[in-house]
Amino acid sequence: MTSSKSGPPGSSGGISGSIAGDLEPCGACGRSVAPRALFCHACGAAQPPRPLDPFTRLGLERRFDIDLDQLAKQHAGFSRAMDPERFAARGPRQQANAKAQADALHDAYEVLRDPIRRAHALLALLGGTPVTDDEDEEIADLAARLARADDAPELDRIGLDLGQRVEACIKYLPPAFRKAQGTGSADGNALEGAARILARLERLEAMAADARARRVARTQPHP
Incomplete structure (x- = not known):
């Protein structure tokens, strides 16, 4: 990458300018x-x-x-x-x-x-495919637990649990992608591993959002 000014003539900004490609x-x-x-x-x-x-x-x-x-x-x-x-x-x-x-x-x-959108963008650039049929018993158990939750304290506990698992997935994604990119060309098996972590992250984030919405609904005054 070369560097050049990034403003019109007369500006003094110095921001990276152009990349190799079709002119x-x-x-x-x-x-x-x-x-x-x-x-x-x-x-x-x-x-x-x-x-x-x-x-x-x-x-x-x-x-x-x-x-x-x-x-x-x-x-x-x-x-x-x-x-x-x-x-x-x-x-x-x-x-x-x-x-x-x-x-x-x-x-x-x-x-x-956004970690999820960033991961999808990188996965696509590396030629990976999102996972849509991943069976995860732990996720299924969490979903069932959330479906049964009917009071604010339980929703708080589930929300905390989901938040911790979301953070763990975000922590696991960097090494997964580094492994996939480590050889200079994308490693198919490692890339699939990153895609599975991403799928798990999306499901956990969706459940966390559901738990938050249900928790808020229980604190709002009824008309």
Whole structure:
């Protein structure tokens, strides 16, 4: 990856600029523009966003255990660079491109800040397939326990138990993905292992949300 300024001429921001890939001509000056370029480094024109995975769009390594502080900084820096108001003097087309870039950056940020969405994005990039038919007796027992729960203290206990299991799954995902990526090309068996942890995480998170909703319903005054 090369580094270059990420604002139009006259700016002083220094944010990572372009990546290797198919170059396309700038719509304003015709010079070649790299896939992740926010603007043309020759004329400063805001470019429409290209189809990119969320990691690449925000200049981060494709891995599950990303630095969330760095994610926030990257998002904030790129978003400031593509504030449509910075391109007001360049006309409505430039402002529209800048807004489209800012929206794409925000979408990528929302994916990467959420562990489940981040794991799905990485799984897809590695060629993995989500698990939909995983039989898990422990999950089934927890679901039955939640279905029987009829008072606030029991819902609190179940919610705490589910929360701990959710955190455990999130903790297990980084080494699972590192194992899958460790050989330089995705390991099919290790990738399936990561997919199974992800499936378990999703089911636990769904039950935790259900427990929270039912707990709130029991504390709300009845009309």
